[in-house]
Amino acid sequence: MIKACEICGAAFEARGSAKVCSDKCRREKERERKRRYREENREKEAKRHRRYYEENREKEAKRHRRHYEENREKVRERQRRYREENREKEAKRHRRYYEENPEKVRESQRRRYEENREKVLESQRRYREENREKEAKRHRRYYEENPEKVRERKRRYYEEQRLTRDFFRRLAMADAIRKAM
Numbered sequence: 001m002i003k004a005c006e007i008c009g010a011a012f013e014a015r016g017s018a019k020v021c022s023d024k025c026r027r028e029k030e031r032e033r034k035r036r037y038r039e040e041n042r043e044k045e046a047k048r049h050r051r052y053y054e055e056n057r058e059k060e061a062k063r064h065r066r067h068y069e070e071n072r073e074k075v076r077e078r079q080r081r082y083r084e085e086n087r088e089k090e091a092k093r094h095r096r097y098y099e100e101n102p103e104k105v106r107e108s109q110r111r112r113y114e115e116n117r118e119k120v121l122e123s124q125r126r127y128r129e130e131n132r133e134k135e136a137k138r139h140r141r142y143y144e145e146n147p148e149k150v151r152e153r154k155r156r157y158y159e160e161q162r163l164t165r166d167f168f169r170r171l172a173m174a175d176a177i178r179k180a181m
């Protein structure tokens, strides 16, 4: 019986239920079958993982956090390497995310800024407290070594204060005049 080969399309004399023309096409057909199997099972597996994750969100989040904490250095290193190797792609991804979620991005920047600001202020405060003596000494020494500079700075400071005061005084005066007119 003459058939068309499933793989290469050539006509061939088929014995029994043969579907391919040659050993070469048989191997190709087998490769094709395996590839399809992997493909179908990858999708199935991915689906299974997704479902599992959705049903165990809390547990999984905890597990990820724990994994992260136990492998902080390793994870960071991997993330850093990934970012470096995918700089362009990441930049594009960030741009796109920003364009699609401007509100979210601004909100998270604001939050990060505030958290960071508090941390910085806190660490400055702690530093001053822990180094009160040292700081006082440092100031005294600076003053002894640079009396002119310190006096000059004080003079400038008072001058600025005076100018600011005058400015607001004039402003208030102008305001009063306008109201009286």
Ligand SMILES: [Zn+2]
Binding pocket: 005, 006, 007, 008, 009, 010, 020, 021, 022, 025
């Ligand atoms: Zn063939």
